[in-house]
Amino acid sequence: MKKIIKKITAMAVMSLFAATQLQTPQVNVQAADGVATVEKTTAKQPKIYGRSGIVIDAKSGKILYAKKVDDRHYPASITKILTTLVAIENNKDLYDEVTFSSYAVNSIEPGSTHIGIKAGEKIPLIDVLNAIMLESANEACNGAAEHTAGTTKKFVELMNKKVKELGCTGSHFVTTNGLHDDDHYVTARDMAKISKAALENETFRYVACKPNYYIAPTNKDKHGKELWNHHKMVKRTMFNYDGVEGGKTGYTTKAGGTLVTFAKRGDQELIAVDLCAHGYELYEDTIKMLNYGFNNYKTIAPFKTMNTVLKDDTYGFLKTGNELSQYKIPLKHLNDVTVMLEKKQSASKLTYKCKDNKYIISYDGKQIGSVKLY
Numbered sequence: 001m002k003k004i005i006k007k008i009t010a011m012a013v014m015s016l017f018a019a020t021q022l023q024t025p026q027v028n029v030q031a032a033d034g035v036a037t038v039e040k041t042t043a044k045q046p047k048i049y050g051r052s053g054i055v056i057d058a059k060s061g062k063i064l065y066a067k068k069v070d071d072r073h074y075p076a077s078i079t080k081i082l083t084t085l086v087a088i089e090n091n092k093d094l095y096d097e098v099t100f101s102s103y104a105v106n107s108i109e110p111g112s113t114h115i116g117i118k119a120g121e122k123i124p125l126i127d128v129l130n131a132i133m134l135e136s137a138n139e140a141c142n143g144a145a146e147h148t149a150g151t152t153k154k155f156v157e158l159m160n161k162k163v164k165e166l167g168c169t170g171s172h173f174v175t176t177n178g179l180h181d182d183d184h185y186v187t188a189r190d191m192a193k194i195s196k197a198a199l200e201n202e203t204f205r206y207v208a209c210k211p212n213y214y215i216a217p218t219n220k221d222k223h224g225k226e227l228w229n230h231h232k233m234v235k236r237t238m239f240n241y242d243g244v245e246g247g248k249t250g251y252t253t254k255a256g257g258t259l260v261t262f263a264k265r266g267d268q269e270l271i272a273v274d275l276c277a278h279g280y281e282l283y284e285d286t287i288k289m290l291n292y293g294f295n296n297y298k299t300i301a302p303f304k305t306m307n308t309v310l311k312d313d314t315y316g317f318l319k320t321g322n323e324l325s326q327y328k329i330p331l332k333h334l335n336d337v338t339v340m341l342e343k344k345q346s347a348s349k350l351t352y353k354c355k356d357n358k359y360i361i362s363y364d365g366k367q368i369g370s371v372k373l374y
Contacts, residue, residue, distance in 0.1 A: 034059030034299075035361050035369025036340035043296045046288035050277035054188040055289040057299070058199055058262065058269035059338045060369065061192075064293045069189040070170055073275040076250030077113070077136045078191060078258045079178030084129050084207060085198045086158050087144045094129070094203065096147075097122045104142035104152075109179050114139045115227070121220035130213040132177075133248065134227040141177035152176050166193045180252050191273045195260050199271070209246035209262065211235055232283055233261060239283040241290065245269075249282075257282045263290050267338050268299035299340045300347050337371055 036057055045065055052073055055065040063069070088094065102119040115137040117123070123131075125147060131140040145155035152175075159173045168190035174181040186194075198204045211234055215225040229235055233244040243265040250258035259282040261272045270293045274285045339350060339361060349364045359371040 034338035036060040036062035037363050037368050039342055041296045041342050046292050048285035049281035050274040050285050052188040052275040054192050055270055055272045055293045056192045057340045058196055058271050060340055061196055062340055065289050070187050072170055072185040072187055074255035075178055075186040076252045076255035076258045077178045078248045078250040078260045080132050081198050081248050082159050082194050083141050083176050084132050085204055086162050087148050088201060088203045090148050091125060094126045095124050098125050098128050098143045098147040100143045101146060104146055105139040108138040112138050112179060115225055118220040121218050123218055127215045129207045130227055133208045134213055134229045136230055138177040145176040166197050168193055180254050188273045188275055192271055195271045241287060259286055261286050267301045296343055297340055298343050299338050301338050303337050
């Protein structure tokens with residue numbers, strides 16, 4: 001093991017020297033995606049109630065389990081993962097106040113989920129986003145959409161633009177909140193891609209990965225609002241599961257139940273999506289899929305051990321005209337580099353090298369992926 005660490009450390013030093021000459025004045029290592037081996041485990045796959053389901057590695061996007069992942073289904077309120085992400089990405093000030101229009105609060109389907117926001121009520125956008133992800137408030141989606149894009153229709157255009165950018169090919173969105181429309185649908189594969197992109201946003205993590213939240217009194221509500229996450233695995237109910245961070249529930253009569261769940265153990269983070277199941281079946285399916293992922297795969301962070309040796313070291317390099325220039329190389333970003341393997345695969349077969357502006361990662365002599373240095 002010591003030989004492996006020394007080998008990685010030596011390679012990292014060479015890599016960082018090469019990378020530092022790419023850009024000035026500082027190298028910013030970003031590795032949100034990670035890499036994974038191409039092998040597929042032969043372990044017995046679980047049977048789920050949902051008509052469609054998937055589990056992926058949150059870093060690399062590697063599919064660990066799949067059932068009819070390209071079939072189209074109505075997403076119901078898991079739509080709100082995309083709504084929240086698009087609102088975050090298109091607003092500079094998340095503490096700016098959202099003023100709710102009469103349309104935003106009164107256009108939602110009678111009997112659908114809401115938190116009683118009133119027309120003319122002013123609520124900070126960050127609170128509105130919490131209402132969307134925790135309490136699944138349909139009027140909150142409309143308010144965030146109007147605040148972001150002017151109208152819900154224009155906001156939905158941003159939603160469809162985003163999924164296209166993410167490479168989603170089997171999904172289309174019509175509403176901000178997932179209330180039923182025949183032309184509003186997703187695939188499990190696409191929903192996993194959307195969730196992966198959302199988790200890469202730290203603000204989304206802050207909003208989505210908590211059991212409860214409090215909205216302070218507003219101009220229309222002197223008591224404030226207590227919000228509770230609807231996801232039963234987040235609330236630590238009978239479906240308590242080690243490592244669950246957050247997720248989103250959904251239900252309409254035509255969609256059935258839908259569920260997205262994020263779970264992390266150590267350096268390994270998984271995303272599970274279950275579509276068109278009912279009641280407790282959603283949680284039973286999710287537990288089966290997550291167990292399959294955690295039991296048959298492992299994730300390592302190969303560069304974490306280097307921080308004590310190289311973190312914040314300063315090196316000098318010659319520039320044009322023999323001028324000496326100092327460059328500081330931040331290594332904390334290397335903590336995010338992960339490699340996913342099957343449980344039976346040995347980490348000793350991993351090798352790393354730097355070429356141009358990429359770390360090339362190989363397993364048993366075969367390249368399995370790369371991490372780009374910016």
